[in-house]
Amino acid sequence: MNAPTSKLPVVVIGAGPIGLAAAAHLAERGIAPLVLEAGASAGAAVREWSHVRLFSTWGEVTDPAAEKLLAPTGWARPDANAYPSGGDWVEQYLQPLADVLGERVRFGATVTGVSRAGRDRVVDADRQTQPFVVHFTAAGDREERVLARAVIDASGTWTTPSPAGGSGLPALGERAASDRITYRVPDLRDPAVRARYAGRRTAVIGSGASAFTALAYLADLAKSDDGAGTKGVWIVRRGISGSTFGGGEADQLPARGALGLAAKAAVEEGHADAVTGFRTEAIERDAEGRLVLVGEDGRHLDPVDEVIVLTGFRPDLSFLDELRLGLDERLQAPTELAPLIDPNQHSCGTVYPHGHRELSHPEQGVYLVGIKSYGRAPTFLAMTGYEQVRSVAAAIAGDLDSADQVELTLPETGVCGGAGLFDARDAAEVDGGGCCAPAPQLVQLGAPATAGAGVDQAPAGGCCGS
Structure with missing residues (x-):
């Protein structure tokens, strides 16, 4: 890299847990970071799910380089064995870290484009010697x-967020029904939100940690x-099998296992019914304005008041x-x-350690x-991201020996979360195999056993087991 380019900052997009950790690792190596954050404060996305508790402990969601940066300020690391909420994570770690970084973090800066200076995507000539140019809008939409x-x-x-439609596209009528649909786990501590769901019938679409959380809350x-x-x-x-609710008591992240068990209890106790093998094709309104989910096979479910x-x-x-x-x-x-990281092959505990390469x-x-970096895979944990940015910062600094020494031991079993970045909220629903699917059915867990019902019975058809 030529001298003028090497003196430029490294732009980090996003002041969430991983972005701020990247800035800390760059600063530790004497490289100037510039963090551009669209929100008004650190962890803007985390703040939107501040009511949700992580299933990872404090010891698993703080970065070593960030802790070193915070130490001189008198910052005290929270109990490593305690479980923070999203709000705790922001107030006790992310915002203090952003404060230490100071002017190296710009809030209200929305990145609109990244390219090579003077080179569009097509041009080859001298491409790698040119710096990157990052366009963003700041206060007042100033470019x-x-x-x-x-x-x-x-x-x-x-x-x-991904839509309700089973094809990966919004279901017909999904946008028109947006006043009754949310793509977040609702905060039922808020009186207005609580009133929206209390005494109502609510459909929860999804099979990851977020869906478990929503079912438990309801x-x-x-x-x-x-x-x-x-x-x-x-x-x-898909169908419901013994692994649907994660690792349970065998999960090396106990809170993650407990989350799956809470969702299972919600269904067994009759607070929720499970409809399996159902891929949403359309969302219609009945004569009373309630929502009716229509499956790809033409099946119409009973009306609901809300959809999550x-x-x-x-x-x-x-x-x-x-x-x-x-x-x-x-x-x-x-x-x-x-x-x-292919979710058809890996859980978050079996992802191979990886870095800059x-x-x-x-x-x-x-x-x-x-x-x-995980795209649509749900197998991400925060500690994976911290190791990623440690390796990337070392590579940018030219320390390839350190960059290539990627070591990470992850807890095994259970449902992964943190489409996330955030260990308790954005596990994607990933269909396994794709070769077939069980027939749609209503499953009432805890009811007298019948053919095709119950969590311990895998769906028929050898390749369809979940």
């Missing part, structure tokens, strides 16, 4: 740009004084269009990383990290 020696995109996937509401008549309808695209869609997230790649990215055609993850692209010097 600005900055040159960078490298770009680390840690912007996450929170702003681009069950708690149903058991409360103001929640009589609250009912959940759990919509699952928790089918995962996907990366926004639009502002990277002028860069030459190497992405897997299925997962939209870096080509070398995709086989290591697996995160590299044909466009040298650009890295997608954190949950965005």
Whole structure:
């Protein structure tokens, strides 16, 4: 890299947990980071699910380089064995870290494009010697740009949730019914939100940690004084088997196992019914304005008052269009990383440790990290992202020996979460195999055993087991 380019900052997109950790690792190596954050404060996305508790402990969601940066300020690390909520994570770690970084973090800066200076996507001549140019809008929609020696995109996937439609596209009528649909786990502590679901029938679409959380919340509401008549309808695209609810008591992340067991209890106790093998094709309104979910097979479910869609997230790649990215055609993850995180083969505990080499692209010097690097795979944990940015920062500094020494031991079993970046909220619903699907059926767990019902019975058809 020529001298003028090496003196430029490294632009980090996003001031969430992984973006701020990247800035800390760069600063530790004497490289100037510039973090561009669209939100008004650190962890803007995390703040939107501040009511949700992580299933990872404090010891698993803080980064070592960030802790070193915080130590001189008198910051005290929270109890390593305690479980923070999203709000705790922001207030006790992310915001203090952003404060230490100071002017190296710019809030209200929305990145609109990244390219090579003077080179569009087509031009080859002297491409690798040119710095990156990052366009962004600041306060008052003022357009600005900055040159960078490298770009680390840690912007996450929170702003681009997947739709209810089983085809990956919005179901017919989904946009028109947006007043009755949410793509987030509702905060039932908020009186207005609580009133929206209390005594109502709510469909929950999804099969990951977020869906488990929503089912457990609705069950708690149903058991409360103001929640009589609250009912959940759990919509699952596959069948229900013994592994549906994760690792349970065998999970090496105990809180993650407990989350699956809470969802199972919600169904067994009758606070929710499970509809399996159902892929939503359309969302219609009945004569009373309630929502009716229509399956790809033409089946109409009983009307519901609200729908919570928790089918995962996907990366926004639009502002990277002028860069030459190497992405897997299925997962939209870096080509070398995709086989290591394929949810058809891996859980979060079996993902192979990886660093800058697996995160590299044909466009040298650009890295997608954190949950965005996983594309549509749900197998991400925060500690994976911290190791990613440690390796990437070392590579940018030219310390390839350190960059290549990627070591990470992850807890095994159970449902993964943190489409995330965030260990308890954005596990995508990933269909396994794709060769067949069980017939749609209503499953009432805890009821007298019948053919095709119950969590311990896998769906028929050898290749269809979930």
